[in-house]
Amino acid sequence: MLARDFIEDSLYNPNYGYFATKVEIFDPDGKARDVELQAAERAEGFEFGSYRNTAQFEDEVARRYMVFEGRGSGHPGEGEGAAVMGQGVGRQVWHTPTELFKPWYGRALARYLCASYKLNLFPYNDLIIYEIGAGNGTLMGDVLDYLAAHEPDVYARTKYRIIEISERLQGMQRGRANGGAGELGKEKARRRGHEDKVEIIGQSIFDFDRVVHEPCFFLAMEVLDNFPHDVVRYTTDTHEPMQCVVSIDASGDYSELYEPVHDPLIARYLSLRSKLPSSRSRGSPSPVIHPLLAQSTLLRSIYSTIPFAPNLTAPEFVPTRQLELLEILRDKFPNHRVLMSDFDTLPEAIEGVNAPVVQTRYAGEQTVPCTTYLVQPGFFDIFFPTDFETMRELYSLVMAQASSAGGASPDAPLASPTSPSSAGTPRLSGRTLQVHAHGSFLETWGETDMTRTRDGSNPMVESYANAKFVCN
Known part of the structure; x- marks a missing residue:
């Protein structure tokens, strides 16, 4: 089989693939349990102002990480000898900026989406959001919570659609949409549900079989790195x-x-x-x-x-799956705008240009790197850096091609953004991508006072220095 098919099988095979059988997304608010119950009982992130500095915040992340994995309370001397994975490779826990910095990370993205929507699409179009790689549904919940609380007119016109192939994650996402997780603050009060705003489409984006003619935003946070190459x-x-x-x-x-x-x-x-x-x-x-x-x-x-x-x-x-995604955006979402984030460099990659990191965690604690992607399928994470400058150029070239699925030609006339006729017309000004440093984007759109520690450092802005945002 081709290398991309081997990597795809290793990561996504429903019977033994790494993501299907090993991975859970780290939730700093509690140990993972079953779907909707887990979502309903969570608190809400970290109180950044209670930490002296970033180092103390990272210590607390590590402690909660241990609790999440089942290794006691995370305090010294507790949980020693607990069987997290038994002997060898077992459950693999991921952490993402969406979870680590909730709700502020999601609120920053919501502020960007709202500003772009008001500038380019309001009042003639609804705010329609598609997300792939939605995980626990945390980003969806934080975006909708922000719009409901601070932009009620926009919220009334919002539709949030998640494209998700995993039935387990679909359950998590439904639980979050139905009002799971706590309000800001210490008490675990249930927030309002968003079930009337959310649709979960149970298929892979690469099998997406409809054409979305309405203007929409397409979100992919920490997704590109696990696309097979x-x-x-x-x-x-x-x-x-x-x-x-x-x-x-x-x-x-x-x-x-x-x-x-x-x-x-x-x-x-x-x-x-x-x-x-x-x-x-x-x-x-x-x-x-x-x-x-x-x-x-x-x-x-x-x-x-x-x-x-x-x-x-x-x-x-070579990122051939990434090219497929760009072609799907062109053909199936002809009026899209994108917001994506991922790593542009990775340490400890194997040999080669644009080569991946291949690793697993052994016995719950030790990260084991590999020097080849030709490893036992299902036991190892394989993730790639994204060359965003090449992706930006490739995006412009792909979008300039005529769509075979009903998308408009790039030479089609552009309606005025203030006229009703602009509804359903591709906005050619959005056919290029802008690349932003991760911290720069969050400084612009984030409520940075809420993620600052007492010494003035800001973990949300300063972390993930090897990541970038792309948007248009």
């Missing part, structure tokens, strides 16, 4: 691209085989990337190929005569 290497003499196929032998060992590119998705990605301004300025078809070698057949022939010189370049991990 393909592996491509180039011959050193002709620079012909070769696609990777993963094979398994009789003893169960995995290995890579390379063949000329014939997969349509890989070919499409490489063709589109060659047209990007960054590719033209680089002077080579790939970051793994030096421009001098790309431009000189003489240098390539000399290089190929060097003893023991490899006949293939280093591997490049």
Whole structure:
């Protein structure tokens, strides 16, 4: 199978995939329980002003992390020897900025969405939000809570739709929409429900089978990093691209085989990337190929005569699933605006350009990194950095192509944003992406006084320095 299919199977197979069988999202307010019960009994995040500094806040996060995993109260000497995962690999706990900084992280996104909606779509269109990778439903709840409390006119016109394939997470999200979790403050009062605002669509975004003609916002927080990638290497003499196929032998060992590119998705990605301004300025078809070698057949022939010189370049991990998502946005959501966030760099990645980090947690405590993605399916997280500058250029190119599913041509006339005729018309000014540093975006849209510790540091703004936002 192709490398992306191997990675997809490792992460998403419903019977043994990493996300289907191992992962839970860290909720700092309590140990995970069953779906709607869990959502209904949670408190509401951290009181940042009660901590001396970021270090004390991080200590409290670590303590609650231990409690969530079932290792006692998190205080020294308690919970020692508790069987969290038994011996070996078991439950894997993730933490996300949406959960760590709730409700303020979600409120920052709500403030951005509301401002963009008022500027571009109000009063002729409803505020329609689609989210993929919604997890526990925390972001959905925090966004709707903010709009209900501070923007009632906008809230009255809001529809929030989650695209989710996991039945377990659908249950969590329904519990959150029905009023689960506590109000701001210390008491666990139930907040108002948003069930009349929320629709949960039980399918993968890659199987989405309708065309949404209404203007909408498309959210994907910490989703791109777990999109499967393909592996491509180039011959050193002709620079012909070769696609990777993963094979398994009789003893169960995995290995890579390379063949000329014939997969349509890989070919499409490489063709589109060659047209990007960054590719033209680089002077080579790939970051793994030096421009001098790309431009000189003489240098390539000399290089190929060097003893023991490899006949293939280093591997490049190409985001083919990301391209599929952009094409779905173009074809199925022709009037979309995006808001996404993810990592742009990752430490301890395996060898290769745009290579992933491959790791698992052993016995509940020790993180075990790997040097290859060819690991036992279902036991390891495989996550990639996102090259947001390339994604920005690719997005513009993909959106400029005519849609095969009813999207408007990029040359279609643009109605005035203040006229009723603008409803349902693609806003071509939104066909480019803006890339923002994670902290810069949150400083602009966040209520930063609420996430500041006593020494003036701000964990929400200062954390995740290796992440970025993209929006339009």
